[in-house]
Amino acid sequence: MPNEKPYHERAVEALAPQYETQEEMIIRLIEAHKQNIDDITVGQRYYNQRNDVLKIAPKKDADGQVDNEKPNWHITTNFHQNLVDQKVGYTVGNPVTLSHKDDKVVQQLQQVFNNRWDSKLVDILTAASNKGVEWLQPYIDEQGEFKLFRVPAEQAIPIWTDKEREELQAFIRYYKLNDEEKVEYWTNTDVTYYVMEDSQLIPDYYHGENNVQGHFSNGNWGKVPFIPFKNNPEETSDIHMYKTIIDAIDKRLSDTQNMFDESAELIYILQGYEGEDLKEFMNNLKYYKAINVDSEGGVDTIQVEVPVTSTKEYLEMMRSYLMEFGQAVDFQTDKFGSSPSGIALKFLYGNLDLKANKLRNKTHVAIQELLEFVIQHFKINADVKDVEVVFNYNRMMNELEQSQIGAQSQYLSKETLVTNHPWVKDPQAEIERIDAEQLELNAQLPSIEDGVEDANQSEDNKPE
Structure with a gap:
């Protein structure tokens, strides 16, 4: 084209860095995050027993219409909930203890790390197991009190300084409140509040005349105040370890129940039927208890048989796979007897230890990060590395031994x-x-x- 720029000018423009404003960057990251929300929340959905089997469409008749008379069970199992609760209960069912050579330091830490914290930690790690990561925000309320707020992973968009994902450069919180799309952009010194309207960010003056404020009324933390509690190094949900197995079990259970319901009915084999179609046949049989056939016609029946034995064997096999791939302890096993020794129990808990240790390691790092905020706020004369964090695994044991x-x-x-x-x-x-x-x-x-x-x-x- 005559008015087109020369190739070398177009190449230089293509290679030049494309600058974007802070608002443009935030919108781009939010739009990308929205595409991942279903993947983030699938584990939570299964934990709440909203399994994919519930999405199976109802049965249809020969005309393509929904057949409301056809059995259509959607049986869900709570295997995922059981496995998550087992891991979290094993890891932090007994409270995590903090110790220091100075008893005064321990007493100061207990202002935050108390019974309420023990309960909150269970909730955080349960959510992290479902979503891959859950976030905790330390903040100072209007009365100057130190508080902790849990930020769901589906609202969190971290911006990391490096590929190791260990230090935050900034943090975006995106959520809906009263039909408004709220956006918060946090840095190491301040937070900017926005409202999103028509894919554009405008200042949110609900927080005052200035939508850019410090972390709290009289200052800031000096770092981005959000702490990731990661489920594992990959930040993935436990559900991805065994979701297809749960789906297969749910479907087999539902299909089997449908077959049980249908087994009470008979399959009719028609010979020489003089009616128009099968619907007419069923109506005549239902209301008149009779049908018309020709001189050589007749009706035979077949009883539906449910493959109970093969179904039972299949479900037992799939459950065994679920325990293995889910790295769980199968308490129904009879391999170790009624009073197993310490060595036998170590084998029993071997897989769970592998999974729980990943959670423990990441939680240990998160608690140390939280300790930095606690020590800073309460002006505790201690160093984080001198505070010992001990996880007391809730393992079954041979008490006499x-x-x-x-x-x-x-x-x-x-x-x-x-x-x-x-x-x-x-x-x-x-x-x-x-x-x-x-x-x-x-x-x-x-x-x-x-x-x-x-x-x-x-x-x-x-x-x-």
């Missing part, structure tokens, strides 16, 4: 023995009780000074 090991372990510290004793649920509280009992016992025993005084009095009372 475990107690005997503890009783024979005379060279271990009191803290180690108490932490690993099967009857102890709160090691720190148990140690405090032991120390209190020891102090009370010492108070009841005669002191050395009392013994010396008694001896001196005995010498003075001797006859000369």
Whole structure:
């Protein structure tokens, strides 16, 4: 074309960096994020027992119309919920304990890491197991109190500084509130509030005249205040490990129930039927208990047989695959007897340990990040690396065997023995009780000074 730019000019323009505004970047990332929301939430959907089997279309008749008389079961199983609850309960069912050489530091940390935190952590890791990652935002409320807010993964769009996904450069929160699309853009110093209208961002003045504010009223954290609780290094949901197996089980159960319902009915074989179509035949049979056939005609029937044995074997096989691929503990197994030893239990929990350890490692990093915010806000005289984070796995154990090991372990510290004793649920509280009992016992025993005084009095009372 005569007015077209020369090739070399077009090539230079194509290679030149394409700059975009902050708002354009946010809109682009939000549109990309929307495409992934179904993948992010599929695990949560299965956890709530909204399995894909519910989407199976109803049966249709020969004319292509929905046949409401046809059995159409949609049986869902809660295998995913069971496996997630097993892993999370195993990992943090017993509260995660924090310890430090200075008891005062522990008491200060307990302002945040209390019973309410233990419950919140279970909810966060359950969501992380369903979605691959869940986010936690530390913030300061209007009264100056330190608070924690859980941000669902479907609302979170992190912007990382590197491919390792370890440090945040910025964070976008996108959510709907009262039919409005709200957008928050967080950096290490401030947050910008927007409302999205017609795919455009406009300032959200609900937060004041200035839609750009600090993290809290009198300052900022100095870093992006969002903490990822990752399910595993890949940040993927557990559901992808075994979703197809659950779908196959749901479908087989539904089909089998349909066959059971249909087995009560008969299949009719017609010979010499004089009617127009099968609908007329069924209507005549239903209302008149009779049908018209020619001189050589007749009706035979076949009873539907349900393959119960093969179905049972198939479901048992699929359940076994589910336990293996889902890295779960199958408590229905009879391989280890009624009272397995410690070695047998280690084998039983082997797969679950592999899966739980990934969650534990990522959770340990997240708790350390949270500790940085807590120490900063409460001005605690401690370093994060000096706070020990201990996960107390909720593993079934042979209590007699475990107690005997503890009783024979005379060279271990009191803290180690108490932490690993099967009857102890709160090691720190148990140690405090032991120390209190020891102090009370010492108070009841005669002191050395009392013994010396008694001896001196005995010498003075001797006859000369």
